Amino acid sequence: MPYCGSTILSYILGSHTEIYGGADLYKLSPAYDAGCSLHGDKCTLWTRENRDSVYRALEKGQVSYYNRICELSSKSYICDASKNPSYFNNRVLGIDCPTLLVNLCKHPLRHVCSLLFNHHFVKEKNIRGESEIKSYLSEDWGSAISFIESSISRIYRHNEEVEEVKFSLGNESWLDIKYEDIVSNSKQMISTINQFFGLSFQDGQLQFQNHDLHPIVGNTGPRRKINIGKSPVPLNSDLRASFYDSGNSSIQMDQKYRLIFNSEQIDAINRINEFEGLCNYLGYPLSPD
Numbered sequence: 001m002p003y004c005g006s007t008i009l010s011y012i013l014g015s016h017t018e019i020y021g022g023a024d025l026y027k028l029s030p031a032y033d034a035g036c037s038l039h040g041d042k043c044t045l046w047t048r049e050n051r052d053s054v055y056r057a058l059e060k061g062q063v064s065y066y067n068r069i070c071e072l073s074s075k076s077y078i079c080d081a082s083k084n085p086s087y088f089n090n091r092v093l094g095i096d097c098p099t100l101l102v103n104l105c106k107h108p109l110r111h112v113c114s115l116l117f118n119h120h121f122v123k124e125k126n127i128r129g130e131s132e133i134k135s136y137l138s139e140d141w142g143s144a145i146s147f148i149e150s151s152i153s154r155i156y157r158h159n160e161e162v163e164e165v166k167f168s169l170g171n172e173s174w175l176d177i178k179y180e181d182i183v184s185n186s187k188q189m190i191s192t193i194n195q196f197f198g199l200s201f202q203d204g205q206l207q208f209q210n211h212d213l214h215p216i217v218g219n220t221g222p223r224r225k226i227n228i229g230k231s232p233v234p235l236n237s238d239l240r241a242s243f244y245d246s247g248n249s250s251i252q253m254d255q256k257y258r259l260i261f262n263s264e265q266i267d268a269i270n271r272i273n274e275f276e277g278l279c280n281y282l283g284y285p286l287s288p289d
Helices: 006-014 048-060 062-073 085-091 108-125 130-139 141-169 179-184 186-197 221-225 239-245 256-260 263-270 273-282
Strands: 019-023 077-080 101-105 174-178
Touching: 006 019, 006 077, 006 101, 006 179, 006 186, 006 221, 019 062, 048 062, 062 077, 085 141, 101 141, 108 130, 108 141, 108 239, 108 256, 108 263, 108 273, 130 141, 130 256, 141 263, 141 273, 174 179, 174 186, 179 186, 221 239, 239 256, 263 273
Parallel strands: 019 077, 101 174
Antiparallel strands: none
């Protein structure tokens, strides 16, 4: 699901010499005609000619599509970090090539906070700064809690759809991973995923910002670690960008909820029956800490 760490994981995996990290690869299609999110029109991989050749391959089927991407990227594996379970049901399941799915989840409070910020605050309310957000939450908590409740339901529905994909694919081709485990024990967890793919861990995977990556769209936050020359953004200007500016790596624990919510607001979220049920369903304690 969006904002659960899928872009970071795609970047990490894409730093392996055998893996192309495609990010939101579903948008490499005629319907969207999206290109490289890091290099834009200057991308040497996703030129107009190469994208058109991939679209022609897609007309022949999903296997031809992936094969063409492998040829262009000179990689043996493709990491497709698209989020929609129906996409995988329609285009991936049942095709005549090995398919392995990594199901990534994030603590519901962290996940709800990301959805609240990226959709409700930025897209609906056009606010980004820490002080603006806190002021809004104190003055219109009812609107915020309504969005939070709908987000919890959305995460629930998404995971139910994911279970259907898992049932169709089979346990032998499925790996469940928590975002928090990737951050707290990066090398071990990435090694586990690599082993799932039949590959060995490479030290460079934890320094993805040093690699020439060519992802399709994807979460724009981690790009701040790759695009050189950006000045740090203060909290009062853009909370999300300031989070990605902090530290030397984007492989860090997501603690934005501590900057956004006060203790009373967190308690109110914890009292939502469906929130506690979602935590239990995903195997998390009620509190992220």
